[in-house]
Amino acid sequence: PGASVTVDGRPIAGKTPVEVEVAAGNRHEVRVSLPGYRTWSDYVAVKPSRKLLVTARLEKVRQLAGGRLATFNLRSMPPGAAFYLDGKRLRGNRITLKPGRTYNLTARLKGYSSWSRKITPRPGQNESVEARLVPSQSGAGPAIVSINSKPWATVYIDGALVGTTPVANLKLLAGKHRIRLVNSELKAEKRFTLELRSGQRVVKKVEFAKGKLLVKANPWAHVFINGRKVGTTPLPPQPLYEGRYKVVLKYPPLGREEEKTVTITEGKTTMVTANFLK
Known part of the structure; x- marks a missing residue:
């Protein structure tokens, strides 16, 4: 508990345990980080109308007699470069190094000149390193x-x-x-x-393409879309970008409300109905 979460590179509000809505059927990158632990990441896919429990087992950063380890997160621009540490190819985009010596970090990508940087880790250091590659002079440019x-x-x-x-x-x-x-x-x-x-x-x-949402309620209702009040029925069809939305209908005289999740499709009208007098 208490870890930070990003999904597809976007930070999620709150700390674990958290519940996140994602598009069904697609693969999503989930990253979980907590100070003092190695960042955990994996790709997940959720089936329609199902919940998926993702458990991230974080590995504590090992303490050394001479001080704490240093962590470096690697990326390249343009993306796709291979990284080498002291001539040995790395797997993944994260390295953990012992302080007390200097390492040579290299990035290579076809069509670009090699990039290199000397790294002298400090105890407990946590740093992102971006290799900005320059097109090689031989051949055409990017x-x-x-x-x-x-x-x-x-x-x-x-x-x-x-x-x-x-x-x-x-x-x-x-x-x-x-x-x-x-x-x-x-x-x-x-x-x-x-x-x-x-x-x-x-x-x-x-x-992103748009569709429409039509809400009908008997006798009437306040309408909220993704937490934002859009009005009170009867309402004209609401234009929305394609995607999934949480729609809440509230009928204060009886203290009742209904919540539904809808998917807006390009060029189509999706209808939500509620009868508070039943």
């Missing part, structure tokens, strides 16, 4: 890609987390790249492929 979306989304390129929209001037090698945009609040995602040429500049604007 493509430059910018991605924006409405509403916001977390961006993954070839499976690697890049950031949250808008992301600008990403340098990517020529060829095909798999792009995934995830909005954890809407429980929605978009996937597409970019085929890039050397030196090409691409600006990609993505808009």
Whole structure:
């Protein structure tokens, strides 16, 4: 208990144990961190209308006679580089090192010059290291890609987390790249492929499609969508981005309310009904 959680790169409010709604059928990256313990991460997929219990077993950072270990979280820009420590390839994107000596960290990616940095760990140090790679002089240069979306989304390129929209001037090698945009609040995602040429500049604007929500209540009800009051019935159809929403209908005279989870689909109208006089 008491650990911090991120899902698809987005921090979740509160500390464990927490309950998080995610889009069913998709794989989601879950990371759990707690000071003094190694960060835990895994990919999970949830079936529709089901709950999945995820248990993260955190490993305590081992104490050394000469002081605590140091932890480094590794990433590259562009993503996908392989990391080497003193010439030995690393598995994963996190390393734990003993203080008291200097290490040589290297990142390599085809089409880019090698990146290297000397690391001298300090006891208890916890640091993120980003290798910013420069295209090699031989051969053609990279493509430059910018991605924006409405509403916001977390961006993954070839499976690697890049950031949250808008992301600008990403340098990517020529060829095909798999792009995934995830909005954890809407429980929605978009996937597409970019085929890039050397030196090409691409600006990609993505808009999550919209559908409508129609609410009917007998005799009437206050309507809340994802915790925000949108009005009192009768209401015209509400335009919403595709995704999952929690709809709460409240009828104060009888102190009654109903809660439903609905999925908004592109170009379609989804109906929610309630009869408080039954």
